[in-house]
Amino acid sequence: MKFSTKKKLVLGMAPAIALLVSGGLYAEDMDKFKLEISSQSADAALLELGRQTGSEIMFKQGLDVQMTLPELKGEHTLEAALNTLLRGTGLTYSFTADGLVVLEQVKQEASESKEVEEVVVTGSRLKNVTTASQVQIITREDIKQQGLGSVEDIVRILTQNVSNVNAATTNDNSITATGAQGQSAINLRGLGTSATLVLVNGRRWPQSSFYGNGTVNLNGIPFSAIDRVEVLLDGASAIYGADAQAGVINFIMRKDYVGGETTARYEGSRNNGNMFSLEQNFGVNWNSGRALLTVNYKESKPVNSVKAGLTTSDFTSLGGSDNRATYYAQPGIVNSADYTLIGSLPEGDDGSDGVAGKLSPDNVVPFDQAKILGNQATSLFESTTAFLTVSQEVLDSVELYGELSYSANESTSSFGAPYLYYTPVPTTNPYNDTGEEVLVTTIFATELLAGLFGDTRASSDQDSLSYTLGVKAALPFRDWELDFSLSRSEEDFYFAVPRMNDALMAQRLAGIDEDGNPLPIEQIVNPFGDGSAQHPEAFEGLMTVPTDGSWAPSTTGSEMDSYLLSVEGGVFDLPAGEVRLVMGTEHRTEILDFTQANTLGLSVFAPEREVESYFAELGVPLFDGVPGIYSLDLNVALRRDTYSFEGPFNGPDMPFSSKEFTHTAPKLELAWKPIESLKVRASQGESFRTPTLRSLFSERRAPYIGWDPIVDPSRPDLGAQTPLWTTGGNPNLKPETSDSLSYGFDWAPTGVLEGLFVSVTRTEIDIEGMLTRWTEVFYDAPELLFEIPGVVDYNADGSIRQLNFSSFNLASRTSESTDINVTYDFDTDVGSFRAGLNATYYSVFKDQLSEKHTPKYGDGKDNGPDRIRVRGLLSWFKDDLSLNFIANYSSSYEHSGAGIYSPQKKIKSHMTYDLTASYLMEDSGWKFNGGIRDVFNADFPFYDGFGRPWDPRRVDTRGRLMYLEVSKSYNLY
Template identity: 25%
Template sequence: MDRSRLSRAIKGAIATATVSASFATLSFAQEVEEVVVTGTRIQRATDATSTVPITVFDAAALENSGETTLEDFLQELPSMTGGQFGSSVNNGNPGLATVSLRGLGSSRSLVLLNGRRLVSAGTLTGTVDLNTIPISIIDRVEILKSGASSIYGSDAIAGVVNIITKKDFEGAQIRADYGITDESDGEQWLASMTFGAETEKGHVMLNVEYTKRDDIFQGDRKFSQCPLAEGGGQVFCFGSGTTTPAQFFTDNPDDPGFIVDPTTGQVRPFQASDGFNFAEFSYLITPQEVFSIYGYGEHELWDIKNLTTINAFSELLYTNRQSDQLLAPEGTFWGPGIAADNPFNPIGEPVFVTRRLTEAGGRSFTQDLSTWRGVIGFNGEWCNDWLWDISYTYARWVDPQIDRGRANQTNMDTLLASVNFIRDDEGNIIGEEFASADCPEDPNCGIWNPFDPDTLTEDMIEFGLVTNSPVEKETLRSFQINVTGDFGGFALTSEAWAWAAGYEHRSESVEVTVDGAAQLGQIYFVQGTPWSGSYSVDEGYVEVRAPVLEGQRWADLLAFEVSARYSDYDTIGDDTTFAAIVEYAPLEELRFRGSYNEGFRAPGLDDLFSPAELSAERYSDPCFEATDPTVIANCNADSPSLINSPQISGGPQATGFFAGNPDLDKETSESWTLGAVWTPTFVEDLSFTLDYWRIDVEDAIGTFTTDQIVDNCYASASFPNNDFCNLILGPTAVGQQTGAFGPRRAANATIAGQALITQNISTFETDGVDLGAFYNWDFWEGNIAVQGLATYLHDYKFQASAFDPEINLAGKFGADPVTTRIAAFPRWKLYMSADYEADYWSVGTTVRMEGSVDDISPNTADLATQVDATWYQDIRAAYFCWEDVKISGGIRNVWNQQPPYVTNYDDMNTLPLNYDTIGRFFYGSITLSF
């Protein structure tokens, strides 16, 4: 290939911000050619290395994995750690599939499609839903494992996942996949059709894809059949105190909760065995269906030799995701009250009721998410070999949601208080009448005696429940101009000094509508305020690469790169980020690389504008078994009955609310990488990589947790006049009843009304080492490809606020600072694969390892405070018929490795964000090419 043609090929690829690094691919017998690298918009060639850590997986690697979604493939990689949402997250996940580079969260891991931003679908946090990207259109996935805000702007703190689609596909291809677990459930399907053709002056491609995943219930697996608790050195099934039959509480802190014994019909104290098994109603794996259409086209408009070329291109993507989550039946968590003189009340004191409405079935949350994305643009080359592109992107998603089985708080209270008892002069009950004027007008309304489980009829359930139908919408608009070239041939080496520059204007807006019952505040735990918000930003960047030495005795290459980006937001103001990279090769086969990057993350629209939304948070009450004199005094100031009250033992729930904050500032970061790449010349197609990385994040957006608010409130000498106590607004702020336990507590003594408002309060510090080994060689009549990826996590330090101690989650499991769910942060993660491919068949295997972890805050009474290293192996095989038909299949988790048990009452008794909860899985695929 002559240098001019190579230059044009390289520049043409980078014009759409594509990247590659063939040393990290998984495909077979690929020729190592000069390529371009991600994290830069400068056009330059490189030889199987890059100046920043990057891993690339091509379409063959994705197909060999047997995965039908991109989520399942990416989340297994060593650079992804901590909490990531996917199919195994049922409670609190609206069907999202996300990645978290370095464990810093999906909102600090920028996901691009062909180098351009995606709209965040199904969430208002700025997080990209990987379900919106059909796996069969992917040509390769490039993972940049260092900060890149000076190139890409906001969110590229931990790195970038750049998904490159097929563009030059010719012919037709039909693919069908099917998979099932060895428990005969959790079936998965994929069907896709791809068509492509070359025209006289361009190319067109069309893809249609459908995927489906069936549900698995927690009750279908032994490890999750019931929530487990521990006591006396034993593990036993426990459950929620909001149960059926109802549990009743009084204002007396010495009284335990009461239930009516279903056998005797007599009132007795609540026992652990009375807890409600919510696992029976909850999904282990959530179901979903995704349909997508993708189209790409390009056409040459003008080609004047040695002067200029102009091409038009367009890209269209439509995705519809229908997903579903299922939780336990609704409970009357707000505790409607019953007077002491109510004849139904056998306790003789005023009580409030918590009852699970099992007659209604589980709470179902469904999404019907549609996402549209269109890109139109022009690109070309000027006579001086400068490349340019102009594009406009419009993307939008709409998610009409349906939540079924929610309690209409107003109507449930009406049922409970629907009766007045008519008494004679001596106080004897001689009749009943409706207490509410509204009740007789509804044929479903009736008289509910919560002490008798049979009195809640189907008609009453219909009256007491409501369907919630919120609609969320978000729109992204982006206009970009990029230009790149060299300094007119100025060079100190054979590679000219090069530059890139560009401008982008981007805006995003969101609109949330809620239905009438929610606006009236009648649906418990449902946001009742419609809201909208928007932001816009203007950005410009410049980048320079300067090779200064080449071919010297002590320097085969020495080059420097610098970049800067100016961003001006209408919400947070302006700022400039900077990056510098050095590349030094003392020998042709040994290359060192180092980088420094400044980064930032602008607040998301929900961070800024989201109104108050109710939430139930478990916390440890500082007044229970308090020993600190200050805490004891402050608890007694609220109520002398608080200390050691059984109602606040065992991790009670506090009802508060989350809310956005329009005064937020940006998050800022600094990151460093220092590494080496060795490609020995005496062994062809062998390479090793070693990279140290570190990321520091300041002013991270978060909220004080309920524990932080409550602990700092009661531990303060200025109680109750301090900032933390001021964040506890009391039960009336969340529609609960007050009691005898002070202004910050509900009638059952738990904290109520804590305001969990977004603030710039947190910091992250994390560092570690990435290792890689890659080898391709001919063997027998085929080719063997082996690769190994490993990440060692040295530190993962997080400080929630200046009032809290710094914790280090490296090698631990505990509350993920980003998702707040319990997650593992193993020091070691491994991913190793080996494949052999002959003319008509191939076999391969993948081995993955999650390193051992310890509980970050172990209780001496806990039985599961350590998790050993967990290994998984997958096997696969394929057979090629007549070069046009490929039949393949495999087994994931071939040894049926079960997830480890941990003391984790709320979440399947394990760590579903980290470990395989499905078990052994069989899959097969057939691909027809024409």
């Protein structure tokens, strides 16, 4: 926010009206005018429009009208000219009863997260209508002023986001699957990363082929090209289709910048997670079009776990568990051939002078994994992104546009130390002087840290390419406009991890090569000692990336081809205003390619799905200016989607077959203003999510002996049985469905409280038929397995022969939360201020397998959302300088013990503070942004869960972070 002296002089002449231009009333008969308006600043262009049309145009106080508007020539109605000039500016207009044109900016909620009264893109496909949707906006200026350096940073500040896929969690295989490094995702309301729809410029972004469940990797979105982020915090399948159960996040890219801009940024982290980025923008306008290219390079160093607080894996002194490993150690654990424990060497013994007589069970010491986890709490991440947007008017009322987005991300991370587990070491090994072949369990930690294994890091690459071609055309009636676009998106994911060559290790342990020749002592591995006396030659070539088998490099792909056609415009006028309608169709083809997904353990096939959609949305202003009703607006949306799946159900060797799901999702919104300053709103809708391609198509594994028994409730006389198990996809799955109800109010008073904005929203989401993993059913409600057709196979005597596991449509989930957003703008003699607060309170978050089973509550627990999250902001603006103070709070929560034993019961709350500043040297084009995030380097609340004493889903492992960003803008010609 910047209040220039010029704007204060011109716009400060009246509280609401800053400027009155030209004379004459607006012509109600929609006459066309021959216009000649060159590309210039908005205020000058609109002054010229008023002069050429003979219209009175008023600007509301504080309106930013310094952006450059495109050239406009030819015959246009006043309304069509305004629509063309103001498109993409964030400005809107209305006509008063006496025909004046009033220009204003969409009202916003807070500098960091602003709620709009009139949603132009996200939340509705209609233009210039009042909606009941709760939409938060984060502008480019907010991003700069608050020191956010990545898309992950943006979603982290949303109080509704439950971040379980980020730079820290994807580096920990106990939280996310192996190979997830380099991924980042949004999880609104904690309903899952696949329950939030991700859009870029209103169009779907391709799903991550690694997850293959609809989850989008946000690291593929070009951060430097973002103009603003709009977050719809409500179910929206009736508008955008499936996967919008929790809401929608829409990244709107820049397109109107003119000139060159170079930006460099450096972040220095207390815990070594430093980052450098370089950004370049080139934007040009010409008489009938424009183009903008943005390129960005970024490198992020890994966070050092020791600096972050990991000094030992024994957390008992903190009230947690002793997480040191007991299944391997260094010096190694020696057993006889019949698995009888012999013992270990004393600590500090390198084993070079023999082991006989020195091995003892008393020497076995649990291995402290902090020794090898100290290097990285996050991956080394390198990213190059580019975004190009071009538009060209080819006729007076036709615009062609195109977009191209590219990203190439690389990440590497430590994958732990190689180890031996009950591995034979014969007497031919010169270090084995026991006189018998022994079984050794050891971890090569010392050797790893000494670099003897070479590069043992896991590496992954994610490359994505998306492009869109489209046309917008004004239709020959009222203000109707047609928008048609074709899009194609591709994402490739590669993951490789070096593995120990077991055959070569066996030779090095035996001291004999594959031809039976003895090896020199320098090439023989000593598995008994502490690793300090190993010879480098003994480890040469031991770590390689396999070329085949389940640990060979994995390559997955995701493709999406689509077209989107919509028409929008006014239908007819009511006394309260214009009825507007949008309708259209969308078609998508989505393919996931798992043909080389070895590392991920997936089936070998490339399933695809076709999506055919038809949608319509109607905005009706019901009442306006009657007693008790300043305005009353109704929005109705309806969308019908048909999903057609084709592929080899039950495995790659099965014949191809098809399956179809059809769902119609409605949504109803009502916005009532009893007075101008108060809007009471409510929306109710239905959303859905189709089964994932993996859950439908996963190959059924060969039967294996189950590791836990089960009792058949119809035959308890047979007692606990241990049948065969098999797992695979379930082609009989149905879509999840959800009902959402959202209601609240927005209050923007005038008079002494002018500048205050208060918004309160209650959101209730109920999901039925939720996809449920078989493990949850088996361990929590095994009796349900006998009610699902096809799960249990019997022998002739009535005993259980086999259990056929897969995912099921069983569980329900309920999420109830309240969002509070407050902002207050006020001016003083020392500058302008903005105080803001965003808070989310979760009152209910529960899962239930069936009505007869006890619900599991996740609100305020480690496996659910925080009960309370708050982000407060105080900003000061004076001329070209601004300062921002930000406070971030998350409440304490309980340790659920789900899948993790821990004596810990409660995790403390977490509070951090940020201080940022911005300075603009307007005449020279220089801009400086800098500051400190987590000013006091707050201690991470202790959490006993994932091998490190913090919860990476809830803290930024970088700790205190200082940053400086320098930008220089300039003319290109």
